[in-house]
Amino acid sequence: MKLNRFKEIALDGTVRQNPTFRLVLGTCPTLALTTAAISCLGMGAAVTFVLVFSNIIISLLRNIIPDKVRIPCFIVIIATFVTLVRMFLVAFLPDLNDSLGMFLPLIVVNCIILGRAESFASHNPVLDSACDGLFMGLGFTVAITLMGIVREVLGKGQLFGVELWDFKIGFFENSAGAFLTFGLFIAIFNLCYNAVERKLRHKAAHKTAAIAENTTEIPTTETASQSKEA
Amino acid sequence: MDILGIIVAALFSQNFVLSKFLGICPFLGVSKKVNSALGMGIAVTAVMVITCAVTYPIYVFLLVPLGLEYLEILIFILVIASLVQILEMVLKKFSPGLYSAMGIYLPLVTTNCAILGVAELVISQVNGDKGMFHFADFVFGKVVNEWFDFSYGAAVLSGIFYGLGFTLAIVLLAGLRQKVDKLNVAKPLRGFPITMLTACFMAMAFYVFASI
Numbered sequence: 001m002k003l004n005r006f007k008e009i010a011l012d013g014t015v016r017q018n019p020t021f022r023l024v025l026g027t028c029p030t031l032a033l034t035t036a037a038i039s040c041l042g043m044g045a046a047v048t049f050v051l052v053f054s055n056i057i058i059s060l061l062r063n064i065i066p067d068k069v070r071i072p073c074f075i076v077i078i079a080t081f082v083t084l085v086r087m088f089l090v091a092f093l094p095d096l097n098d099s100l101g102m103f104l105p106l107i108v109v110n111c112i113i114l115g116r117a118e119s120f121a122s123h124n125p126v127l128d129s130a131c132d133g134l135f136m137g138l139g140f141t142v143a144i145t146l147m148g149i150v151r152e153v154l155g156k157g158q159l160f161g162v163e164l165w166d167f168k169i170g171f172f173e174n175s176a177g178a179f180l181t182f183g184l185f186i187a188i189f190n191l192c193y194n195a196v197e198r199k200l201r202h203k204a205a206h207k208t209a210a211i212a213e214n215t216t217e218i219p220t221t222e223t224a225s226q227s228k229e230a
Numbered sequence: 231m232d233i234l235g236i237i238v239a240a241l242f243s244q245n246f247v248l249s250k251f252l253g254i255c256p257f258l259g260v261s262k263k264v265n266s267a268l269g270m271g272i273a274v275t276a277v278m279v280i281t282c283a284v285t286y287p288i289y290v291f292l293l294v295p296l297g298l299e300y301l302e303i304l305i306f307i308l309v310i311a312s313l314v315q316i317l318e319m320v321l322k323k324f325s326p327g328l329y330s331a332m333g334i335y336l337p338l339v340t341t342n343c344a345i346l347g348v349a350e351l352v353i354s355q356v357n358g359d360k361g362m363f364h365f366a367d368f369v370f371g372k373v374v375n376e377w378f379d380f381s382y383g384a385a386v387l388s389g390i391f392y393g394l395g396f397t398l399a400i401v402l403l404a405g406l407r408q409k410v411d412k413l414n415v416a417k418p419l420r421g422f423p424i425t426m427l428t429a430c431f432m433a434m435a436f437y438v439f440a441s442i
Contacts, residue, residue, distance in 0.1 A: 024422050027258065028343050032251035071340075072311055079304045087300060102350045105303045109343045111255055175249050176433040183419075183426025191418040 006131060013135025019112045020143035021189040026112040029103045030144050031178040037160050039099040040148035044141025046089075046104065048134065050081045051113050055121040055133035062122050074117045079108045112140060143185075151181055240391035242439035246344055247399040248432060249440075253344030257400050258425055260335065267404035268397070273335040275393025278348050280313055282389035285349040306349050314340045348392055352385045399436075403429060 019025045026047070033039045057077050058065075065073045086104055089097040097104065107113065116136055121129040152158055155172035157165050171177045244250065247257045253274065260270040285306055293299055318336045321329040339345060406428050415424050 024258070025255070027254040028251050031254060072308070075307050075311060075341075076304065079307050083300060083303050086303070102347060102354070105350055106252075106343045106346055108303055108307050109341045109346050111341065114341055174433075174437060175251065176430045176437060178251070179426045179430035179433055183423040183430065186426065187418045187423040190423075194418075 005128065009128060009131045010135045013132060013137075014139040014142070015193070017136075018139045018143060018189070019115075019136055020140055021186050022193070023112075023115070024186065025115055026110045026140065027182070028106065029110070030147065031175075031182060032103055033100065034144055034148040034151045034178060034181070035155060035173055036099065037145055037148035037152050039096070040144040041141065042093075042096045043100060043103065044137065044144060046085050046100070047107060047110065047112065047140055048137025049085060050078060050107055051116060051137045052130055052133035053081050054078045054113060055116060055129040056126055058117045058121040059124060059126045059129035062124075065122075070122065071114075071118075074114060074122075075108065078113055078117070082107045112136060147181055147185055150185075151177065237391060238439060240388070241395045241398060242436050244440075245395045245399055245436050246347070246392045247396055248429070248436045250347070252347040253342050253396055256335075256338060256342055256344075257396075257403065257429075258422065260338070261400050261404040261407055261425075264401060264404045264408065266335075267400045270335045270338070271393075271397025271400050273339050274342060274344060274396050275390065277310070277314060277317065277336075277339045277345055278393040278396075279386060279389040280317065281310055281345050281349050282352055282385045284313060285309055286352050286385040289353050302353065306346060310345055310349070311340050344392070344396055348389055352388060399432070402432060406432070 013019075015022075017023055020027075020030055029043050029047075033043050054074075054077050058074060061073075061077075082105065085107070086097070089100070089104065116132060120132050124132070149159065151172050152160075153164065154169050155177065157163065157168045169177075172181065246252050247254065256270055256274070261267045288305065288309065289299075289302065293302060293305065298305075314336055318329075321336075403425075407425060410424060410428055419427070
């Protein structure tokens, strides 16, 4: 895999198509588990694991799975990995299993995983799909952990379970606070994203203008492609 | 806790969407118009009732005696997917009018976490103390739980009322969104963020019922 392609996939997964803030997928665990940052990390790790391995398997089987029954096939593959994660957590990390509760089995119907299977892994090579799974999972983990930190500090006065101060706003702990935090996070992320994108586009436009001014002769195909890349 | 209190809990204070955060994707995705929201709500309620009616006996009479509890996720999702497929085929054959009204929402219901969620909730009651949500305490109350002994009827009943709670929430949000769409909302808040804020106020209103 070329470095450029890797960079594209990494940027897509974490920023440009961030599953939580840009695509707004997998919202149920995002809203429900962000009361504590530590369970967000656990959820993120579980989702990333399932995403990477289901992407790999689906990508390997992409030419075998018939088109008509692809969704049930994807779901069965995903459910297998979720079952593995659940068995692992029950055996080794029972506390985390309790705090994730029913949202652990519900990873099966998490739209991020099915969405990546459908839109990426089912028609891309194995290595690309694994990277896509990894970075999508990372994007999800970082996003919900950030929200978890905000809600835990404001709602409980704690950070990763460590007591910080006595000041608590109970609102952020209940369900209305979850919707408010999520809505504001999406708004702020979009605001920053659009500002950065505008700046980058501005820069690129300046560069192409400068190239066009400097080249007095008719631009060859080579310079044209260069300016496109810039 | 009396029956009325139980129904109020399932519809309002323990609302599936606004308090348990299940089925958020269709809640945000299919709530642009009241009509489509109603169709989605009815489809979810129907599938929920059938799911509860089918997965509960499968778990109690098939998986537990055979010691296959660890396969529950796999079996449930397959059962739900095939149930939705069968329901779609039956509707298409016997009631084309109903099919054209709610058929397009049925495939979406398969990957709706509210459906798998309700199946898991019912099962967590069977598991007793291992259960994650202590189903009986928050829906049916201890007294009613003794009456029913968490029987088959209670499992189906829970499907009906959770489904109705979902329908109520999604239809209300659709009504609010139709009004909000006419307003001049600040640009970064357009789309999902303003919908989330609307849902936030709805959640606050529903939360009040918890104190009754």
